Amino acid sequence: MKASKPQILLVEDDISLGQTISELLQVNNYEVKWCKNGLEAFQFLENNLPDIIVCDLMMPMMTGEELFLKIRNFRKFDQIPFIIITADMTFDNKIKQLENGVNDFINKPFKIQELILKIKNFLHYKETVVKQSQNPVSKIQIKSRKNDFFEKIDEIILKNIKSDITIEKLAKEIFVSKSTLDKKIRKFKEVNVSTYIREIRLNYAISLIEAGEGNVDTLANECGFNSTSYFSICFKSYTGLSPKKYIKQKIQGK
Structure with a gap:
């Protein structure tokens, strides 16, 4: 049986950048769901659990920060790494997002290799460390x-x-x-x-x-x-x- 590809939820309102990132991620053997804003992404997440979320910070309708804070109200999203893409990487803004609990950042402009490696490292961590730490209690958490x-x-x-x-x-x-x-x-x-x-x-x-x-x-x-x-x-x-x-x-x- 062929193993399924890791699924990336990409949230980016810039059409040109979103299309470029989506295509490059697919070339690197990832399944990509591309949403154009935070609200669309939140609606997708109602019935889907991607392996990782890559999200722009500044977007209409719902910002990346608002999306992150919304999904962290639900425990089922706790183990999904959340990477913020932003051009506004001031020290105060970076500290604010880290205090919120965001896992990592990508500074615009960036090279796709940086994003690929960060995704790869996060997925490797989930596959090894997180799975090894699971115990019978996790089954109860899944049911709840x-x-x-x-x-x-x-x-x-x-x-x-x-x-x-x-x-x-x-x-x-x-x-x-x-x-x-x-x-x-x-x-x-x-x-x-x-x-x-x-x-x-x-x-x-x-x-x-x-x-x-x-x-x-x-x-x-x-x-x-x-x-x-x-x-x-x-x-x-x-x-x-x-x-x-x-x-x-x-x-x-x-």
Whole structure:
């Protein structure tokens, strides 16, 4: 069976430079996915895990720095080396990117041999050092990767718990399409987006009750419900008890 070629995600908005780099990488036996901006690259990364990312720093729609910070919110990208290409290699900018966690830099203009060698070295490191250090815990991490997506969604919902959280706003915040968001939630949580958001709100209400909150009006307001009556209906449907009975039960149980 023929071994697959390492896949490089190239993110470069300069058409001439992007085409040149892409062609030279392919000549050197790499599979290349070329995206013209950070947003396009982020959308590609929703369903793909390249072996390495080579990304321009200054781009429209989403910069290389913004892309890097976005993907580092998801553990599945932690072991993908990220190389920044930039003409702005001032000391302050370099320090900033290193503090962010970027793995390496390529200064424009550059010779392709430099990029090829850096890619080769990173891939060799992944193939040897990283694989040798893997243990049974890594299998658990792989199984839990899909949870990263929901951890990020839950974090966004909780930060905006008192606001009107729509599927449009949520999808925009995590840089996915509405249909992708809806499909993933339906697939893994078996509910639609609105129900998922409502359940997060209700679980938050339960946590407030556990912390000692006993006022139903306050609970409804703190959890982002427009009315106390609607909150009470949703709460009873979710827990089997009205908020007042749930609170009374908790008090009696103490």
